[in-house]
Amino acid sequence: xxxxxxxxxxxxxxxxxxxxxxxxxxxxxxxxxxxxxxxxxxxxxxxxxxxxxxxxxxxxxxxxxxxxxxxxxxxxxxxxxxxxxxxxxxxxxxxxxxxxxxxxxxxxxxxxxxxxxxxxxxxxxxxxxxxxxxxxxxxxxxxxxxxxxxxxxxxxxxxxxxxxxxxxxxxxxxxxxxxxxxxxxxxxxxxxxxxxxxxxxxxxxxxxxxxxxxxxxxxxxxxxxxxxxxxxxxxxxxxxxxxxxxxxxxxxxxxxxxxxxxxxxxxxxxxxxxxxxxxxxxxxxxxxxxxxxxxxxxxxxxxxxxxxxxxxxxxxxxxxxxxxxxxxxxxxxxxxxxxxxxxxxxxxxxxxxxxxxxxxxxxxxxxxxxxxxxxxxxxxxxxxxxxxxxxxxxxxxxxxxxxxxxxxxxxxxxxxxxxxxxxxxxxx
Amino acid sequence: xxxxxxxxxxxxxxxxxxxxxxxxxxxxxxxxxxxxxxxxxxxxxxxxxxxxxxxxxxxxxxxxxxxxxxxxxxxxxxxxxxxxxxxxxxxxxxxxxxxxxxxxxxxxxxxxxxxxxxxxxxxxxxxxxxxxxxxxxxxxxxxxxxxxxxxxxxxxxxxxxxxxxxx
Numbered sequence: 148x149x150x151x152x153x154x155x156x157x158x159x160x161x162x163x164x165x166x167x168x169x170x171x172x173x174x175x176x177x178x179x180x181x182x183x184x185x186x187x188x189x190x191x192x193x194x195x196x197x198x199x200x201x202x203x204x205x206x207x208x209x210x211x212x213x214x215x216x217x218x219x220x221x222x223x224x225x226x227x228x229x230x231x232x233x234x235x236x237x238x239x240x241x242x243x244x245x246x247x248x249x250x251x252x253x254x255x256x257x258x259x260x261x262x263x264x265x266x267x268x269x270x271x272x273x274x275x276x277x278x279x280x281x282x283x284x285x286x287x288x289x290x291x292x293x294x295x296x297x298x299x300x301x302x303x304x305x306x307x308x309x310x311x312x313x314x315x316x317x318x319x320x321x322x323x324x325x326x327x328x329x330x331x332x333x334x335x336x337x338x339x340x341x342x343x344x345x346x347x348x349x350x351x352x353x354x355x356x357x358x359x360x361x362x363x364x365x366x367x368x369x370x371x372x373x374x375x376x377x378x379x380x381x382x383x384x385x386x387x388x389x390x391x392x393x394x395x396x397x398x399x400x401x402x403x404x405x406x407x408x409x410x411x412x413x414x415x416x417x418x419x420x421x422x423x424x425x426x427x428x429x430x431x432x433x434x435x436x437x438x439x440x441x442x443x444x445x446x447x448x449x450x451x452x453x454x455x456x457x458x459x460x461x462x463x464x465x466x467x468x469x470x471x472x473x474x475x476x477x478x479x480x481x482x483x484x485x486x487x488x489x490x491x492x493x494x495x496x497x498x499x500x501x502x503x504x505x506x507x508x509x510x511x512x513x514x515x516x517x518x519x520x521x522x523x524x525x526x527x528x529x530x531x532x533x534x535x536x537x538x539x540x541x542x543x544x545x546x547x548x549x550x551x552x553x554x555x556x557x558x559x560x561x562x563x564x565x566x567x568x569x570x571x572x573x574x575x
Numbered sequence: 576x577x578x579x580x581x582x583x584x585x586x587x588x589x590x591x592x593x594x595x596x597x598x599x600x601x602x603x604x605x606x607x608x609x610x611x612x613x614x615x616x617x618x619x620x621x622x623x624x625x626x627x628x629x630x631x632x633x634x635x636x637x638x639x640x641x642x643x644x645x646x647x648x649x650x651x652x653x654x655x656x657x658x659x660x661x662x663x664x665x666x667x668x669x670x671x672x673x674x675x676x677x678x679x680x681x682x683x684x685x686x687x688x689x690x691x692x693x694x695x696x697x698x699x700x701x702x703x704x705x706x707x708x709x710x711x712x713x714x715x716x717x718x719x720x721x722x723x724x725x726x727x728x729x730x731x732x733x734x735x736x737x738x739x740x741x742x
Contacts, residue, residue: 153735161735163726168740186627196613198622200724208727216729227730394614402690404716407729 155222155338160435163217175214177428181205197392197400197412207416211424215431219358219368222337222434223350226373227407229415230366230427234333234353236420237367238262239269241329241349244406244414245382246297248274253288255301256281257308257544260531262331266300282308285316292324297381298349299326303342303481304334306517307491307527307551308544309465311477318346325379333357333518334487338441345481348375349406356518357487360433360440364426369410373403385409440520440556445485447562448554454563455492460570462548466490488554489517494573498537498547502529504573505550510557510565522555522562578693578711586702589709591733595721597685597707598714601660605652605683607636607674608665611643617665618644620689620715629718634659652677663687663714671697679704687714 153161164175183202185191193199202208216228231237246252254266256279266277276295280287288299299321301312314330321328327348332340336357342350352358354366377385378398385405388394392412397405415421422430433440445468452466464471467478467486478486494501504526505513511522515531525531528547532540537547554562580588589597604624609617621644624633634655637648649655652662652674662678664671664687671694678686679700685707688697693710701708709717719725720732723740 151735157735161737162731165734165736166739168723171739190627193622193626196622198619199626199628200719200727201628202727208729210727213727213729217726217731220729220731221733225731227725227728229729388614395619396614400614400616400619402713404728404730411729 156438158218158221159338159437162221163214164431175211175428175431178205178210178424180209180424197395197408205424206419206421207411209421209424209427211431212422212427215354215422215427215434216368218431218434219337219352219354220370222341222437223370224337224341224343224372225350225370226403228368228370229407229410230354230368230422231415232367232420232422233365234331234351234355234367235261235265236418237351237353237369238331239265240410240414240418240420241351241369242266242270242275242298243418244384244410245327245329246270246275247384249295250297251276251278251293251295252298252300253278253280253291253296254299255279255283255305255310255312257283257305257310258300258302258331259306283310283312283317285313285320288317289320289323292320292326296324297326298329300329300331302331302334303340304467304487304489306334306489307549309467309472309474309490311467311474311481311486313477314342314345314347314481318348321348322346325376325381327375334489335482336437336441336487338438339445339482339484339487343370343372343374348372354430354433355516357441357444358433358437358518359426359430360437360518360520361429362516362519362521364429366422366426366430368422369407371406371410373406375406377405441487442484443556444488444554447556447559448488448490449485450559451552451554451562451566452490452492455566458567458570460495460574462493462495464490464492466492489551491549491551493546493548494550494570496548496574498528500573501526501548501550504569505529507569507572508565509568510561511552511555511569517551517553519553520556522557522565523553525551527551578691580693580711581695583695583698583702586698586708589707591720594709594712594717597661597709598718598721601631601685603632603634603657603659604661604663604687604714605634605636605655605659606663606665607652608670609635609637609643610665611637611640616713617689620663620665620713623715623718623724628722628724632657652681652683655681658682661685661687663689664692665689666692668692668694672700675700675704675706678706685709687712689713690716
């Protein structure tokens with residue numbers, strides 16, 4: 148019963164995962180089915196009209212996915228969650244729920260490139276304008292908000308810039324305009340930072356990363372605080388009758404549950420970006436050890452960052468966990484346990500040395516993901532951004548010598564050994 | 576949606592455990608002020624309580640409607656054919672003390688005042704009549720919290736229990 152405030156580790160293992168009502172199965176079963184039989188026609192009608200809770204079709208809801216959603220809501224301190232097929236779809240669904248053609252939103256430009264493109268190009272095609280501001284300065288956000296603006300967006304730890312968002316100040320800016328603050332907290336996970344505790348209204352994750360943690364499943368999740376006043380007049384879709392649901396009004400009928408209800412029964416229903424039950428199961432397995440893995444990731448990241456900072460073949464290290472980082476103070480405020488395990492550094496000698504360094508690694512894997520038990524690395528200048536000149540790279544915030552590292556859970560000595568031998572080869 | 580929760584002397588809001596126990600003890604519910612309009616929140620709650628998700632006997636009290644969701648409406652609480660265990664109210668705040676008095680008069684065991692409603696006067700009447708009291712809570716949400724409905728919509732129920740559900 149919720150009279151007890153259960154601890155984070157307990158909730159990581161138990162929230163949303165009671166014994167299966169049908170069989171008593173202790174672990175969350177994988178409900179590998181597309182559809183669910185109705186009790187009778189009245190039952191079907193009640194569920195379709197949102198008057199009764201129930202499973203209809205796995206595109207909209209599935210018990211295995213529900214267990215993952217409730218666990219994420221519990222860990223984030225939100226009222227509820229909606230899981231999605233990927234982190235990108237979590238972002239797209241959220242934007243689609245909040246904004247329509249002619250609306251705008253304000254976002255930091257120092258965000259994941261894939262998100263930047265989706266905001267700029269794909270949402271732009273639908274007439275939703277992304278207003279990009281440099282960095283995370285709250286005043287810059289404030290300056291471009293107008294009556295068309297529906298939300299503010301940024302990443303808790305910028306990818307790959309490494310900047311830390313000043314969440315509580317951004318939340319004040321958003322709320323002074325009656326709009327929500329949306330935070331992508333993928334690099335932090337709820338174990339290191341719960342943005343809702345600092346005033347954020349909606350938290351997004353690519354669950355593909357540390358939440359799953361084992362590099363086996365793509366998934367995403369949207370969590371809402373249940374505190375935002377959707378009836379403030381800026382969100383008519385929340386307060387006007389919904390023709391497809393017998394004229395109900397989300398805010399009036401569902402109150403604090405309104406946003407998640409709309410997100411599931413409109414955006415997830417219509418766009419179809421649902422999380423597969425098997426992936427939900429694997430992500431749940433990941434969550435159960437999240438606190439222990441994150442402690443290990445952070446400890447290894449600190450060791451690796453300090454080692455690189457003192458290495459003769461490394462020109463710079465950008466990790467907010469280092470005292471030398473300009474982001475260290477904000478990192479301490481929002482992530483006192485440590486700012487994650489993903490950061491960038493420069494290999495002396497530029498683009499060519501960077502490529503040689505990557506090719507010389509034996510333990511650390513060269514691939515386009517982060518947040519895995521394995522240590523991962525990528526060199527943007529020779530891969531994702533290889534078609535760009537050094538000048539174009541610089542304007543995109545990527546230098547020719549920049550390497551992004553996602554520190555895994557191997558023995559730290561082995562990670563240091565691999566980095567050291569590859570740096571030596573890169574310099575020779 | 577939020578109400579100012581003025582202190583009611585001698586009463587604390589029931590905890591989750593107490594709300595669940597109250598729902599488990601309740602067999603008959605008189606719903607006061609349910610709208611016949613399908614899009615209204617009260618109609619949603621009534622539909623849910625009548626569905627297979629719940630196991631209550633429901634009576635409607637509504638002086639201007641003959642029938643809601645296929646069930647007859649009674650003019651007042653005293654016209655009901657039974658003494659309901661619970662009176663569940665959807666009326667506006669000013670009307671709550673009167674409903675509380677009627678609930679005491681007919682001998683109901685509890686008064687459940689719906690989400691977004693709060694009345695110190697109604698509370699005092701109910702408590703003086705030794706009724707159990709809930710205010711500013713939705714009975715559908717609370718029932719769904721403990722019986723799997725909220726879980727099936729991805730919401731945090733706060734429930735952690737290693738025992739098998741008896742449902």
